[in-house]
Amino acid sequence: MSEHGFHVHGPHDHAVEHAAHHGGDTFSNNIAVMTAILATVGALFGYLGGATQTEAALYKNNAAIAKTAAADAWNYYQAKSIKQNIAEMAASLPGADQERFKAQAARYDADKTKNRTEAEKLDKQSDEWNEKSEHALHTHHQWALATTAEQIAISLAAITLLTRRRWLLSVTYVVAVIGFALGAFAWFHVDPLGALTAGAGAAH
Template sequence: MVEHAAHAGDSLSRWVAVFTAILAALSGLLHYEEGVLQTQALIFKNDAVLLQSKASDQWSYYQAQSSKGHLMELAAELAPAERQPFYRDQIAKYETRKKEIAAKTHDLEKQVEEANHRSETKEHPQHLFGQALALLSVAISLAAITSLTNNRKLFVLAGAMGAAGIVLSVFAFMHL
């Protein structure tokens, strides 16, 4: 009878070992995917920050052109009639520049939105991979305790946690 119980424990230990090895291999793959997604999300977020900085610079340039245009309007009001065409040309030049700057800035702001969106699309599956990894880690821990206690119920719980982690990781892969 003791021999039969020892043999049953060896069988459970083998299943636990295989189960743990499979989950550890899967965890390695998920860690890699999570790291790639995190890096990509950070790169896109960094791009958004840089583009936002450029857009802010452009708005400052726009304000400078606007101020110069206002000074030219004041100068045109105060200048003699023969100098007024020069100032009107300057005003037109500044208005043209402002339109070009505004168009460029709006384009940069669209790029900021796109970069932020790309970052967010990488963050969602990355969070799912993190949650799947947590479940797999708990399953591996429970499997380790199972090998020490030979408690089959604990192994069933480890299997359920592992299965939940696998399902969540499949869901994460579907959102890539």
């Protein structure tokens, strides 16, 4: 290892270097330009994939917070229910101050209703956050697939450049287009597999 360290070249680096050494080679120049575009698009897809993964984690955290708050509200609901039952039982005892215990039971019943409403509201919020998290995670997977497709296309372009096999260039284009399509699906929040499954279910 030299004192200046070393640098690992990727497929795009090799394509650019090859084009630089064959300046008059149109085939090499075209592939170098194509790999530069694919590398840029792949980097963008990777960034967007990371962003949606962060969103999914944030939404999941919000869902957990809402679920914990809902559990607390349900606990208060149970506690007020117990106190209400005790007050109602006390009101039925001989010689008890029935008016006072009935008033307590009514107050506990009102508090219990508020706690139940709050708990149901928080449970709904938790479900909504979980749904958002699942959607963001699915979009993240789409971005990841799109990024992988562009990386494969770049590698194929490098192989095409080294072997001079023009048929490989067609394969490279196909893989790159697949990557673009996956990126478009992620950008517009389209789930082609889900749509096909829903269509098949409707047909039956």
